[in-house]
Amino acid sequence: MAETLKKIIDHLNNDNLLEAFALCETSEDKKIEHIIFNIKGVILFKQQKLALAKIEFLKSINSDKSFIDPYKNLFKLNLRSQDYKSAIKNAEKTLELDNQKDPMSYFNLALAYDLNQDYKKAIGLYKTVETLNFKEKKVLFNNLAKCYLSDGNVNESINYYYKGLEIDKKDKLIINNLLNLYLRIGKMDEAEYYYNMAKEIDENYIEFKFNKSEYLLLKDKTEEAIKLLKSIINETKNYIAYTKLAKIYGRIDNNNKKAIETIDKALKVYPNMRDLKFTRGVLHLVEGEFKKGWDLYELRPSIQKKKFFENINLWRGENIKNSSILVTSEQGMGDVVQFSKFLISLSPLCKKIDFVVYDKLLPLFKKNYKNINICEISEIQNRKYDYRISIGSLNKYFYKDVNSKTSELINFDNDKKNEWGSILSKKKRNIGLIWSGNFFGPKEPYRSIELKNFQKLLKLDLNFYSFQNEIWNRDKNFFQNSNILDCSQKSFSDIIAIIQNLDLVISTDTFFLHLSCIVNKETWGLISFNADWRWYDYYKYNPYKSLKIYKQSENRNWDGVIDSIYSDIKNKFSI
Numbered sequence: 001m002a003e004t005l006k007k008i009i010d011h012l013n014n015d016n017l018l019e020a021f022a023l024c025e026t027s028e029d030k031k032i033e034h035i036i037f038n039i040k041g042v043i044l045f046k047q048q049k050l051a052l053a054k055i056e057f058l059k060s061i062n063s064d065k066s067f068i069d070p071y072k073n074l075f076k077l078n079l080r081s082q083d084y085k086s087a088i089k090n091a092e093k094t095l096e097l098d099n100q101k102d103p104m105s106y107f108n109l110a111l112a113y114d115l116n117q118d119y120k121k122a123i124g125l126y127k128t129v130e131t132l133n134f135k136e137k138k139v140l141f142n143n144l145a146k147c148y149l150s151d152g153n154v155n156e157s158i159n160y161y162y163k164g165l166e167i168d169k170k171d172k173l174i175i176n177n178l179l180n181l182y183l184r185i186g187k188m189d190e191a192e193y194y195y196n197m198a199k200e201i202d203e204n205y206i207e208f209k210f211n212k213s214e215y216l217l218l219k220d221k222t223e224e225a226i227k228l229l230k231s232i233i234n235e236t237k238n239y240i241a242y243t244k245l246a247k248i249y250g251r252i253d254n255n256n257k258k259a260i261e262t263i264d265k266a267l268k269v270y271p272n273m274r275d276l277k278f279t280r281g282v283l284h285l286v287e288g289e290f291k292k293g294w295d296l297y298e299l300r301p302s303i304q305k306k307k308f309f310e311n312i313n314l315w316r317g318e319n320i321k322n323s324s325i326l327v328t329s330e331q332g333m334g335d336v337v338q339f340s341k342f343l344i345s346l347s348p349l350c351k352k353i354d355f356v357v358y359d360k361l362l363p364l365f366k367k368n369y370k371n372i373n374i375c376e377i378s379e380i381q382n383r384k385y386d387y388r389i390s391i392g393s394l395n396k397y398f399y400k401d402v403n404s405k406t407s408e409l410i411n412f413d414n415d416k417k418n419e420w421g422s423i424l425s426k427k428k429r430n431i432g433l434i435w436s437g438n439f440f441g442p443k444e445p446y447r448s449i450e451l452k453n454f455q456k457l458l459k460l461d462l463n464f465y466s467f468q469n470e471i472w473n474r475d476k477n478f479f480q481n482s483n484i485l486d487c488s489q490k491s492f493s494d495i496i497a498i499i500q501n502l503d504l505v506i507s508t509d510t511f512f513l514h515l516s517c518i519v520n521k522e523t524w525g526l527i528s529f530n531a532d533w534r535w536y537d538y539y540k541y542n543p544y545k546s547l548k549i550y551k552q553s554e555n556r557n558w559d560g561v562i563d564s565i566y567s568d569i570k571n572k573f574s575i
Helices: 002-013 017-026 030-046 050-063 069-080 084-097 103-115 119-130 137-150 154-167 172-184 188-202 206-218 222-236 239-252 256-269 274-286 290-297 333-339 342-349 359-366 391-398 414-423 451-458 473-480 492-501 511-518 559-572
Strands: 324-328 352-356 373-375 387-390 430-434 463-466 504-508 523-527 547-551
Touching: 002 017, 002 030, 017 030, 030 050, 030 069, 050 069, 069 084, 069 103, 084 103, 103 119, 103 137, 119 137, 137 154, 137 172, 154 172, 172 188, 172 206, 188 206, 206 222, 206 239, 222 239, 239 256, 239 274, 256 274, 274 290, 290 391, 324 342, 324 391, 333 359, 333 391, 333 511, 342 352, 342 391, 359 373, 359 492, 387 391, 414 492, 430 492, 430 511, 451 473, 451 559, 492 511, 504 511, 504 559, 511 523, 523 559, 547 559
Parallel strands: 324 352, 324 387, 352 373, 430 463, 430 504, 504 523, 523 547
Antiparallel strands: none
């Protein structure tokens, strides 16, 4: 039997998958069945048959619980299917069984926590790896830098990027990440330094040129950014350059016609490029051409990552009266909240709906969708469904017109609401405040506001409550010296209860804006000049009944918005 096993492995190493699988099927030796099950799982995994691969890996574990290989393979499968909680469990089991304590075992566990957005645990484990004989130090330092950045610790992030550069002073990825970081936090001198460093290493490296265009935009040198992107197009016909140029025309220059012309030119060069078609779809939405727009919206990058569900038939609008359907979350939590209204429209059309939501949103949706099974991804992996659809794709079938408002949720923890009602001050008006989003989000330099811009608002005789998950370095001193009460460490249910007791919420375009609106709290939204399609014609596209929109009239200039807010809040509360 040892000879058969050798032949199986040889076939596997030579990518003769069918031959290897056929030999596995002939094996009857109980002593090696755990190995055979694992190999069959590996073959099925290579064939993209993830559900079947998982079954074989589990068989291998049941046959020999001390066999480490299937846990390692399940970890890879979990990453592929974006089931990071299960990835953590399998990485932990791998580490437990790894007698040699291979640094890679620690690294994989750190990576699982990293992808699950538990950055503090990820950092702790990555730091453990740092003390071990881990060969891929550059990768480790880059991951640590990104985790620290996501956790709001800019200084440590920069420190680890520097450590990476000590290993390789010409590493383009690290230099590009540093360039990106300094652009995001508005340190233009440092950004320019790393751009110049990048030019010396490889002035034709396309990512550096794209960051240069971003640098020029943040310096309000729009025409120079346009010129640079046009030169890239002339030299390389790079499709990303077309997309970036179209976004400048559409979002910054407020010239949707030019944006459309740019993408149409790109599509003549790359007629089958998904990203270009998706961008064209968004431009259709901006123009109010919803049929064309929603069709092309199906090409968005966020739904291309859901590989785990590919074996389930995609729902395309056919009759599903007696069918079950799986609805999956995608994009940000704000998008999930906004598009969840269409679950109400979908529910009467089918027999059963399972809706997979992000962990944080579970208690919010479970209380409000009684006829829909709200669940985590780990709950549904062994269930069978007739159809699947991503939450954003429901727009295609149920978004009828611009008056399609998101329904407010009504079922919450009344005890908590009453508890916070007794805690919050009755002497002054209570105002919720959000001024920036995800620290490293690509839109943040445009849609976030420096806290100091709210100075005159904060001087009014009002109580202000912050729900910021992270405070940018630029805002920390001002925040610490302000009278704003920090609610960021409260539980999600407490945050909802606090919102319910506020007199008003003022928020930039973040998840918190959507959350405030969906609990039916009066919300004033601060929307950037270069906002996406859902805010483009804000008088028409306001998706919430409780939302009043204040939109920039000039790119990156919030003065007019803040002045309007200041005037309206004085009038509203007779201050």
